[in-house]
Amino acid sequence: MPPRAGGPSKGKAPELPPPILPPQGDATSERSDSEPVDVQARLLHLQQSQEDQQLKSQQTDQKIDQIQDLLHQLLARDESRGRSVRRPRQPSEGPPIFPTVERHSEAPTITSQKTSRSARLPDPDKLSDGIDPTFEYWEVEIDSKLQVNADHFETEAARMAYIFSRTQGDARKHLFPRYNNRTLASLKFSTAQAMVDYLAEIYTNPHRTRDAEVEYNDLKMGDGQSFHEFKTQFLHLADEAQVPEQSRFYGLYDRLPDPLQDRLATQLRSFGGRLQDLCEAASDLDAELKRITARRQKKARERKATTPAKPPYVPAFRPTTDPLPNSHRIATPGPTTLLRPTPAPEKRLYSSTPAPPFTCHNCGEPGHILRDCTRPKRAIDIKKVEDLLEEGQDDEGESGKEDA
Incomplete structure (x- = not known):
């Protein structure tokens, strides 16, 4: 028989064409001429089968990787939201959790190695107003995510998209005008680090070190x-x-x-x-x-x-001789002492000028008063008395103004 071409070492071997039966009778001489052509056709068929099988295996591996990444993202999202994820129990000898596909080894002439990705870190909380979480904490988590899982973000566009997805509220409003596709090229972000630096200018306190120094000195x-x-x-x-x-x-x-x-x-x-x-x-x-x-x-x-408390002090009762209770007493003001800025003038006990003689208001003659007058009483003019009283009040008012 002619030698076989290299076939797969593991897995299912590709279907081979039916073997050629040895020639019988007079057909031996005729088929001996076409035998090299049949061998070459078989080799071409085997090589084509191997290439097709290798391509299918690579496509299957890519689909499995995508499914596993999707499952990791779903689990991480549920854990970040505080949900309890019930995972199916995996028996000791049972199949793995994730679907597996039997992978065939490639031909000896063609070698390939499947690269394993890094363990996926949980996504940081979304930055909103720079308070919870603070920008400093969010920046550290973003940097760790992009460094540890660098193989998950192979392009700069993927890193920029991830940073934009981890923002919300005010932080997203700040990034959007310079991130969307309608922005001018001169204003649009070109790198993921530029997006982080732009947010740092907004949410970081430039005087944080000085403020901390003041608090440290007062501590x-x-x-x-x-x-x-x-x-x-x-x-x-x-x-x-x-x-x-x-x-x-x-x-x-x-x-x-x-x-x-x-x-x-x-x-x-x-x-x-x-x-x-x-x-x-x-x-x-x-x-x-x-x-x-x-x-x-x-x-x-x-x-x-344990110490006994002292009895409260009660004043002794003293009866009063006042016949009236306190409620019926009339409060009389005590003597009031007026303070003068200057000492009061001395009072004169006598006057050197003689007192004016008494004048009777009935007859108008001096020497006696009204009650001793012997003349008949005359009628009192009320109008005249009122005028006299008004004149007296006017005189008192003018004298008060002059004193003031």
Whole structure:
């Protein structure tokens, strides 16, 4: 028989044409001439079958990869939304979860290797207003995603599309005018890094380091604050303010309350400037002091609970001789003392000028008064009296104005 051409080493072998029976009788001489032609046709047929089989195998592998990527995306999306995904249990000897297709090895003359992709990282939360999540956290997750899963984003367009898909709300509004296809080429984003840098200009605080430095300088451990809470806040502000490592040892010590500083002062030299040793000693000391304080307060409460309370003070009753109750008493104003800016003038006890003689209002003669007048009483003119009263009031008003 003529030698066979190379066939597949694994899997199903391609269908071969039916074998040629040995010639019989007088046909031997006729078929011996056409035998080289038949062998060449078989070789061509085998080679064509191998190429077709290899092409089908590659297409099948690509479809399987696409299905697996789609399943990973669905699982990651459900997990990010907080859903519980029930996965089918896989027995120890059962088939795998993902569909598999029997893959045939290729011909020995043609070799190919299937490259495995990196494990897919979960997608970061979508950036909206730069608050939850903050832009700094979102940027770190995006960079990690594009670096670890770089084989999932083989082109720059794929990376740009992924960044745009991880935005929403205000962040997407900022990107859209320079990302859509209708934008001028001079304004359109050309790289994924340009999109991230554009958002950084909007959502990052240019004075963040200075603000953290001010808070770091004002930081002080409170009396009721635990050392663990203070240490967390101290390290965060120190990192934000970019405080050097060699300055943090005494920076933390100077911000401790006086009771801790008094007990740690003798141990500073033994720490050798190591911040971790200082933190451990301060944490242990703070915990012990808080236990002692709590124990003392508990004993004080117990003593207070067992000590009998003193009876309230009740003033003794004193009867009053006043026949009227307080409600019927009439409040009389006491003497009022007027304060003068200048001392009052001295009162004269006598006058050097003689008093004017008495004049009777009935007869108009001096020497006696109305009740001693012997003449008949005359009628009183009411109109005249009213005029006199009005004149007197006018005189008093004018004199008051002059005094003022």
